[in-house]
């Protein structure tokens with residue numbers, strides 16, 4: 129399967145997270161300003177993900193280009209697991225996981241839940257997925273389409289997260 133392709137747009141879990149965090153960030157990233165790879169915060173997040181679960185050595189799971197899931201637990205039901213650096217963007221993490229569940233369900237996988245691990249805080253949260261979530265994911269994809277189609281990025285809306293964003297200089301300097 130290629131990326132989830134609705135209305136001609138291919139959407140990844142990262143884009144869903146950016147949609148929740150900042151519509152402008154979604155636009156900048158989608159239009160090729162991929163500055164995330166230069167961000168220390170993103171690099172640190174990846175290191176935490178790798179270091180914290182070294183002993184278990186979970187395998188990343190790729191579903192086409194739509195989902196790169198940290199690991200799956202497979203029993204009677206499949207459970208999505210994601211490892212994150214900080215709880216500050218918890219809502220975005222939750223919707224990223226819900227999106228992965230939605231992608232798996234579309235592929236016919238029996239998956240209704242996920243777990244987000246915050247090893248630094250020694251916490252984890254459970255994520256459930258229901259019919260309302262399905263409707264909200266599809267609605268979000270439609271809104272993402274509208275944002276991506278805009279000729280210019282949405283205006284800067286200053287928020288607490290901006291200083292940690294890879295696009296900070298682009299937006300504010």
Ligand code: SF4
Nearest residue numbers: 150153290293296299
């Ligand atoms: S710096 Fe702030 S406004 Fe600019 S893309 Fe990042 S989160 Fe959005």
